Amino acid sequence: xxxxxxxxxxxxxxxxxxxxPGAKLSEWTSLGIGGTTDMLRITKHASIPDLLxxxxxxxxxxxxxxxxxxxxxxxxxxxxxVLQLVPPEPDVVLEGNLAHIDAAADLGRTVTxxxxxxxxxxxxxxxVPGTVGGALRMNAGAYGMQIGTYVREVQLYRAAARKIETxxxxxxxxxYRHTSFAADDMMLAVxxxxxxxxxxxxxxxxxxxxxxxxxxQPLGQxxxxxxxxxxxxxxxGRMMDELGLKGLSIxxxxxxxxxxxxxxxxxxxxxxxxxxxxxxxxxxxxxxxGVALENEVVVWNA
Ligand code: EPU
Numbered sequence: 001x002x003x004x005x006x007x008x009x010x011x012x013x014x015x016x017x018x019x020x021p022g023a024k025l026s027e028w029t030s031l032g033i034g035g036t037t038d039m040l041r042i043t044k045h046a047s048i049p050d051l052l053x054x055x056x057x058x059x060x061x062x063x064x065x066x067x068x069x070x071x072x073x074x075x076x077x078x079x080x081x082v083l084q085l086v087p088p089e090p091d092v093v094l095e096g097n098l099a100h101i102d103a104a105a106d107l108g109r110t111v112t113x114x115x116x117x118x119x120x121x122x123x124x125x126x127x128v129p130g131t132v133g134g135a136l137r138m139n140a141g142a143y144g145m146q147i148g149t150y151v152r153e154v155q156l157y158r159a160a161a162r163k164i165e166t167x168x169x170x171x172x173x174x175x176y177r178h179t180s181f182a183a184d185d186m187m188l189a190v191x192x193x194x195x196x197x198x199x200x201x202x203x204x205x206x207x208x209x210x211x212x213x214x215x216x217q218p219l220g221q222x223x224x225x226x227x228x229x230x231x232x233x234x235x236x237g238r239m240m241d242e243l244g245l246k247g248l249s250i251x252x253x254x255x256x257x258x259x260x261x262x263x264x265x266x267x268x269x270x271x272x273x274x275x276x277x278x279x280x281x282x283x284x285x286x287x288x289x290g291v292a293l294e295n296e297v298v299v300w301n302a
Pocket of ligand 1: 092143225236261296
């Protein structure tokens, strides 16, 4: 979708928006898949309600993009513009055990920064790509921890109320790779309350998680992390492995040889290839185990 109206472009510029016309979303997603659209990079949180009012009045549909690391975007010219927050400098401010973090902050760098200040708890998330906002929305977790445990407060744009609101941790439900945020809520900032731990102890935990991840996941390849959620009490990756699906490909979309729940873009995979592979694998698992695997990856169909 292109914003061609010069007046609207002017209004966006006045609100500190950096307009990237014809951005290729394949360059903004870890899968390296996605078509073309105008991208609006936002520097001022406070301008968001006004900005969205402008887009709505001009009938320009939009989607919010975090770090693009758990996302499969359709091919071709996309029918919505994409909004993304630009992280401020600094994007993490510490106050005792509280970490005030911008939603656009890089997750891995945030975990490391907090560790250096003797704040732990998030060791398991090291190596998970993406932003803090994205991790929050999905309640990202690994190795027995999940980010929701540490949430004290979240600032978000609530599309339904058309305003910026603050929610306390107990007002949000954090479940396995699921939260009570609405699909069109935009995460803006979070306060995490993290346990004090000596840096060396945190570093040791980080090293252990890093090693586990490196030995079991295809880290150097283009992927969106795990494609499916684990069904209760089972591992989707193990089920697919047992069915001999590692290496199964459609075009350049391929089930990883290292971890079957990671589907990689082995070259120039299209969204069509990846979606076909997801559908094919889901059907094989359903036939073999009678289990309907649910997507963990978020799909943006045009
Ligand atoms: N396994 C296989 N073959 C495979 C993959 C796994 O046999 O191809 C076996 C493993 O050997 C292990 C068991 O299945 O015995 C579980 O594997 P793993 O420890 O890798 O855990 P997982 O259930 O596959 C989950 C999360 C990961 C997270 C890891 C570590 C989901 C869908 N996956 O994977 O999260 O990193 O545990 O805590 O919840 C993600 O969310 O994108 C993600 C990758």
